[in-house]
Amino acid sequence: MTNLKSVSTAPGAPADLEGDLASLRGDCARMSAHWSAPERSPSRPVPLSLIHGVTVPQTSARLLDAMSDYGD
Known part of the structure; x- marks a missing residue:
């Protein structure tokens, strides 16, 4: 989630409280310097x-069998 205290929005633009993909990617880009591979x-x-x-539980097996991607 975007840290609203550190991100400035354009004047008059509403703050995106839920975040979106662009804000998530921005957060990740800012944090990437702190991560090491x-x-x-x-x-x-x-x-x-x-x-x-x-081992698959019987209920899960029936569910997968009913799905066309898996059972047909």
Whole structure:
């Protein structure tokens, strides 16, 4: 959310209390100097012995089955 105390708006323009994508991007651009990216490490494949089945609750399975993107 935009810090309304630090952002000035154009004279006569209403303050955007809810924010929008442009204000969010501006907030992120101002904060990016404070964030650091972790060192990149090469990803390693997961051994097949560590991969187990996925358990889905019956209600979720019925919901996904009813969705055309997943069930048809």
